Amino acid sequence: MPEPVIELAGVCRDFPSDPPVRALADVDLRVEQGDYMAIVGPSGSGKSTLLNILGLLDRPTSGTYRLDGVETTALRDGGRTRLRGTRIGFVFQSFHLLAHRTVVENVMLAEVYGPHPRAGRRTRAEQALEQVGMSHRIRFLPDRLSGGERQRVAIARALMAQPALLLCDEPTGNLDSRNTEAILDLFDGLRAEGLTILVITHEDGVSARAKRRVRIADGVLREAP
Amino acid sequence: MKLRDLWTESMAGMLARPVRSALTTLGTVLGIGTLVVTLGIAATAGNQIVGRFDELLATSVTVEVPRGGHNPLVSWDAAKELRLLRGVTSATALAQSDKSSNLVVTANNLLDPTRVSGQTLAVVAATPDLPQTTLGRMLAGRYYDAGHVSRRDRVVVLGEQAAAMLGITSLEHAPAVFIKDRAYTVIGIIGGLRREQILASAILVPPTLGPDIGLKDVTRVLVATQLGAAELIARQAPLALSPNRSAELQVIAPPSPKRARDGAQDDVNGLFLILGLVSLIVGAVGIANVTLVTVMERVAEIGLRRALGAARRHIAAQFLMESSLIGLTGGVIGASVGMVTVVAVAAVRQWTPVLDVRLALAAPVAGALVGLLAGLYPALRAARMEPADALR
Numbered sequence: 001m002p003e004p005v006i007e008l009a010g011v012c013r014d015f016p017s018d019p020p021v022r023a024l025a026d027v028d029l030r031v032e033q034g035d036y037m038a039i040v041g042p043s044g045s046g047k048s049t050l051l052n053i054l055g056l057l058d059r060p061t062s063g064t065y066r067l068d069g070v071e072t073t074a075l076r077d078g079g080r081t082r083l084r085g086t087r088i089g090f091v092f093q094s095f096h097l098l099a100h101r102t103v104v105e106n107v108m109l110a111e112v113y114g115p116h117p118r119a120g121r122r123t124r125a126e127q128a129l130e131q132v133g134m135s136h137r138i139r140f141l142p143d144r145l146s147g148g149e150r151q152r153v154a155i156a157r158a159l160m161a162q163p164a165l166l167l168c169d170e171p172t173g174n175l176d177s178r179n180t181e182a183i184l185d186l187f188d189g190l191r192a193e194g195l196t197i198l199v200i201t202h203e204d205g206v207s208a209r210a211k212r213r214v215r216i217a218d219g220v221l222r223e224a225p
Numbered sequence: 226m227k228l229r230d231l232w233t234e235s236m237a238g239m240l241a242r243p244v245r246s247a248l249t250t251l252g253t254v255l256g257i258g259t260l261v262v263t264l265g266i267a268a269t270a271g272n273q274i275v276g277r278f279d280e281l282l283a284t285s286v287t288v289e290v291p292r293g294g295h296n297p298l299v300s301w302d303a304a305k306e307l308r309l310l311r312g313v314t315s316a317t318a319l320a321q322s323d324k325s326s327n328l329v330v331t332a333n334n335l336l337d338p339t340r341v342s343g344q345t346l347a348v349v350a351a352t353p354d355l356p357q358t359t360l361g362r363m364l365a366g367r368y369y370d371a372g373h374v375s376r377r378d379r380v381v382v383l384g385e386q387a388a389a390m391l392g393i394t395s396l397e398h399a400p401a402v403f404i405k406d407r408a409y410t411v412i413g414i415i416g417g418l419r420r421e422q423i424l425a426s427a428i429l430v431p432p433t434l435g436p437d438i439g440l441k442d443v444t445r446v447l448v449a450t451q452l453g454a455a456e457l458i459a460r461q462a463p464l465a466l467s468p469n470r471s472a473e474l475q476v477i478a479p480p481s482p483k484r485a486r487d488g489a490q491d492d493v494n495g496l497f498l499i500l501g502l503v504s505l506i507v508g509a510v511g512i513a514n515v516t517l518v519t520v521m522e523r524v525a526e527i528g529l530r531r532a533l534g535a536a537r538r539h540i541a542a543q544f545l546m547e548s549s550l551i552g553l554t555g556g557v558i559g560a561s562v563g564m565v566t567v568v569a570v571a572a573v574r575q576w577t578p579v580l581d582v583r584l585a586l587a588a589p590v591a592g593a594l595v596g597l598l599a600g601l602y603p604a605l606r607a608a609r610m611e612p613a614d615a616l617r
Binding site: 081 | 230528612
């Protein structure tokens with residue numbers, strides 16, 4: 001049996017204040033390869049903290065986190081950065097595209113900080129854009145694109161590094177219903193190709209499309225039916 | 226991260242806001258430009274002073290012969306022998322005394338009570354090669370030669386001004402001048418002297434006639450040398466003229482070119498150098514300020530790059546590279562503007578511009594260094610950011 005992509009065991013995250021705030025309390029989570037999972041919860045429930053820990057942007061106070069079989073809590077900053085760059089593709093609510101770079105340059109950015117060769121980078125970026133159906137906008141600047149198109153470019157950038165996990169933070173939060181639908185269709189397609197997708201959202205329509213749903217409230221995680 | 230990727234990202238970061246980057250470079254442009262102009266003008270002016278010596282002064286050596294004693298220190302023939310020295314192009318021995326400098330000379334011996342016919346003029350005995358040594362030319366007639374000298378012909382040559390004062394304009398009727406009531410035939414008028422211009426108002430007589438007017442011994446030797454030989458000739462001439470008593474001769478040699486250049490360098494206006502350095506510091510503060518603002522504006526971009534796998538050192542390297550590029554651009558533009566200014570100033574003053582190649586290379590490097598230093602703090606701030614905070 002292959003290693004799970006994500007394996008959280010007894011993860012806690014406290015923020016130092018008086019009294020200390022416990023943002024995550026004893027979280028256990030297992031995400032298998034090819035899972036399409038939604039984490040839902042109201043704002044302030046600990047969603048963002050969980051996302052930061054899953055994305056290796058933050059460390060848990062206690063507990064262990066194995067990503068793709070690698071124990072991450074003992075890793076130093078450099079190792080976590082490398083792991084983040086190679087195993088995780090991020091998709092953000094606000095897209096985070098560089099306004100002065102063309103679509104294809106934005107996607108190519110995914111390979112700047114890795115061991116990837118420069119040769120063929122543009123071709124790989126164009127392939128990633130084809131995967132999300134954006135081949136016709138390669139030389140556009142992001143401000144000429146609609147919100148849905150921008151998010152698809154951001155997804156192409158995330159896919160470029162061929163990650164083990166696509167980590168999406170409110171990916172449809174800035175989109176209208178038609179564009180939301182298109183992005184969710186895209187996720188279905190990627191899921192069918194075997195990608196592991198984890199979406200954090202507060203929209204029921206988005207979570208309904210996922211195969212697994214996990215609810216978080218006051219830092220406690222519960223598998224939802 | 227590969228160097229070419231770092232270069233691409235930094236260039237893109239700098240060119241994303243071209244107007245801001247251009248304004249930021251302005252401080253460095255001014256600083257580097259001022260420094261280049263100051264150093265360039267100093268070098269140009271220094272070379273200019275040296276250049277002025279070149280043609281005449283640097284090739285003139287004068288030996289003053291003190292008078293006194295029964296035996297003359299320098300014989301009339303010694304000047305001729307001086308030409309055997311390598312580097313001497315021409316040498317002339319002169320004799321002149323206080324008395325001979327104030328002789329009444331008249332153009333005729335009629336006593337006309339209604340006008341002043343006599344002029345007080347200097348009479349100088351000189352060897353026949355005076356025109357070559359003083360670079361003069363004959364306005365009329367000819368200069369006396371060795372024949373006149375050996376025959377003791379009673380001939381004189383008038384300096385240009387002396388001729389005008391005596392009213393002698395042409396030699397058609399073989400005019401004569403009277404010195405101490407003796408008549409001398411004027412055989413030539415010399416003008417356009419470039420060395421010893423004072424001789425233009427003198428009456429020149431062959432050395433063999435000197436004793437008649439109290440000019441027995443050589444008092445001065447003029448030497449024209451080849452370019453660069455003056456220093457050597459100044460050392461050799463006294464020995465050649467008077468081997469036994471060379472120490473008594475006084476040599477007036479041109480200042481050596483090296484010393485002239487040093488003197489010019491000392492005149493470099495320190496104030497302008499300080500001004501350039503101050504502008505450079507102001508430019509550095511400007512770069513630091515703008516880079517800091519840029520870092521704060523690009524927090525989200527920094528977060529994204531960290532999410533894409535950028536380590537802290539990658540972030541720091543990019544911002545350092547961007548500020549260095551701005552400094553380098555300022556340095557290149559400043560150095561160019563400075564050099565054009567130096568050339569323009571030189572052209573207006575009709576100088577030869579002198580630009581040190583090392584200065585042209587060092588100025589852009591200095592600009593880049595200023596940018597690098599200015600970017601240190603902002604880059605550190607950017608690198609210290611927590612990715613989770615940056616993405617919020």
